[in-house]
Amino acid sequence: MADVKPIGKALFLREEELRRGIELMFFAYRDFTGEADSILAEQNMGRAHHRAIYFIGRNPGITVSDLLTILCITKQSLSRVLSGLMQDGYVIQKPGATDRRQRLLYLTETGIALESRLTSLQGRRFAAAYREAGVDAVDGFQRVLQGLLDSDTIDQIAQQDQNKRYLIAMIAPVESK
Amino acid sequence: MADVKPIGKALFLREEELRRGIELMFFAYRDFTGEADSILAEQNMGRAHHRAIYFIGRNPGITVSDLLTILCITKQSLSRVLSGLMQDGYVIQKPGATDRRQRLLYLTETGIALESRLTSLQGRRFAAAYREAGVDAVDGFQRVLQGLLDSDTIDQIAQQDQNKRYLIAMIAPVESK
DNA sequence: TATATTGGTCAACATGGCTGACGTAAAACC
DNA sequence: GGTTTTACGTCAGCCATGTTGACCAATATA
Numbered sequence: 318m319a320d321v322k323p324i325g326k327a328l329f330l331r332e333e334e335l336r337r338g339i340e341l342m343f344f345a346y347r348d349f350t351g352e353a354d355s356i357l358a359e360q361n362m363g364r365a366h367h368r369a370i371y372f373i374g375r376n377p378g379i380t381v382s383d384l385l386t387i388l389c390i391t392k393q394s395l396s397r398v399l400s401g402l403m404q405d406g407y408v409i410q411k412p413g414a415t416d417r418r419q420r421l422l423y424l425t426e427t428g429i430a431l432e433s434r435l436t437s438l439q440g441r442r443f444a445a446a447y448r449e450a451g452v453d454a455v456d457g458f459q460r461v462l463q464g465l466l467d468s469d470t471i472d473q474i475a476q477q478d479q480n481k482r483y484l485i486a487m488i489a490p491v492e493s494k
Numbered sequence: 495m496a497d498v499k500p501i502g503k504a505l506f507l508r509e510e511e512l513r514r515g516i517e518l519m520f521f522a523y524r525d526f527t528g529e530a531d532s533i534l535a536e537q538n539m540g541r542a543h544h545r546a547i548y549f550i551g552r553n554p555g556i557t558v559s560d561l562l563t564i565l566c567i568t569k570q571s572l573s574r575v576l577s578g579l580m581q582d583g584y585v586i587q588k589p590g591a592t593d594r595r596q597r598l599l600y601l602t603e604t605g606i607a608l609e610s611r612l613t614s615l616q617g618r619r620f621a622a623a624y625r626e627a628g629v630d631a632v633d634g635f636q637r638v639l640q641g642l643l644d645s646d647t648i649d650q651i652a653q654q655d656q657n658k659r660y661l662i663a664m665i666a667p668v669e670s671k
Numbered sequence: 672t673a674t675a676t677t678g679g680t681c682a683a684c685a686t687g688g689c690t691g692a693c694g695t696a697a698a699a700c701c
Numbered sequence: 702g703g704t705t706t707t708a709c710g711t712c713a714g715c716c717a718t719g720t721t722g723a724c725c726a727a728t729a730t731a
Contacts, residue, residue: 334632335620341640345640365719390718390720446642451634458639460627461634464624466525470524557708568688568690
C-alpha cells in the first residue's frame with residue numbers, strides 16, 4: 318500500500334469523488350421530485366405547474382416577468398402553464414397598483430392547499446435527510462449547492478432574499494422585538 | 495430578542511431551512527445541467543442522450559435492461575435515444591458472450607471523447623464548489639443527498655459499486671499492492 | 672407624441688416522457 | 702423437444718414542456 322504512486326491515486330480518487338457528486342445529483346433530484354410528480358399527475362399537472370405554484374406561493378404578488386426571471390423559460394411556456402392554473406382555480410391575478418400593466422400573481426385557497434401539500438411532502442424528505450445527516454452536514458450541503466450555482470443565480474437569489482426580508486419587516490415587525 | 499416565542503420561531507426557521515433546501519436543489523440542478531445542455535444542443539442531442547452516454551461510459555458493457563434500471567424510463571424511450579447514438583457513432587453494441595440475447599453497450603472513441611468533455615465540464619463545476627466549500631462540506635453534501643434518495647436507489651447504487659469494485663479487482667490488481 | 676415596457680396570443684416545431692401492441696431470438700424449464 | 706420466459710426491438714400515437722417568430726394591446730415614460 319505504501320508504494321502506490323501517490324499522484325495517480327489522488328487523481329483517481331478525485332475523479333471518483335467528482336463522479337460520485339454528479340451521480341448523486343442525478344439520483345437525488347429524480348427521487349426528490351418523483352414523489353411530488355405523482356401527486357401532480359393526479360391533478361393532470363406536471364413539474365412546470367409545480368414550479369409556478371411553488372414560486373408564486375413563495376412570492377405572493379410576484380409579477381409575471383419576475384417569475385420568468387426565476388424560472389428561466391420563455392413567456393410562451395409560462396403563459397400556457399399559468400392559463401391552466403388560473404382556469405383550474407389555483408392562481409388568480411390582480412392588476413398592479415402602481416403599474417397597471419403588471420398582473421400580480423397569487424395562489425387561491427386551493428392553490429395554497431396544493432402548494433402546502435407538495436412542499437410538506439418534499440420538506441419531510443429534506444427533514445429526514447437533515448436529521449440523519451446532522452447539522453454540520455446541512456451546512457456543508459448548502460455550501461456545496463451554493464457553489465454549483467451560476468453567479469447570475471446567486472445574485473438573483475440574493476435579490477429575492479432582500480425582497481423577502483423587506484416584506485417580513487413590513488408585515489411582522491412584532492416578531493423582531 | 496429574548497421574548498420571542500421559541501416554538502413559533504423554531505418552526506419558522508425550520509420551514510425556511512427546508513424551503514432553502516428545496517430551492518437550492520432546483521437552482522443547482524438547473525445550473526449544473528445547463529452548461530452541458532448547451533454543448534449537447536450543438537450536436538443535436540438532449541439530456542436523455544447525455545444520461546445514456548454517461549452511464550454507458552461509467553459501466554462499459556452494460557446491458558440494456560441494466561441501463562433501464564438505472565435511468566427509470568421505458569425501453570421505448572431509451573431505444574429511441576440509443577438508436578440515435580448508435581447511428582451517429584457514439585455507441586456500439588456487442589452480443590453478450592454467455593447470453594447472446596443481451597446487447598452489451600460500449601462507447602466508441604467519439605463517444606468517449608464526448609462523455610469526457612461533458613463530465614469534465616461538470617466535474618470542474620463540482621471541483622470548484624468542493625474547493626470553496628471545503629472537505630467537511632463535501633462530506634455533508636454527500637450525506638444529505640444520500641438521505642434524499644429512495645431506498646431502492648440506495649440499493650441500486652450499492653449494487654453498482656459492488657460491480658465496479660469487482661471490475662477494478664479484475665483489471666487492475668496491480669494497484670492494490 | 673413617440674418609444675419602451677409588460678404581458679398575452681397564435682402557430683409551428685422538437686424533445687423526451689408515456690402506453691399499447693406486436694415480433695424475434697435465445698435461454699430456461701419441464 | 703416443446704413450451705414458456707426473457708431480452709430487446711419496433712411501430713404508432715399521445716402528452717407535457719421546452720423552443721422560435723410574429724404580432725397585438727395597454728400602459729409608462731422620456
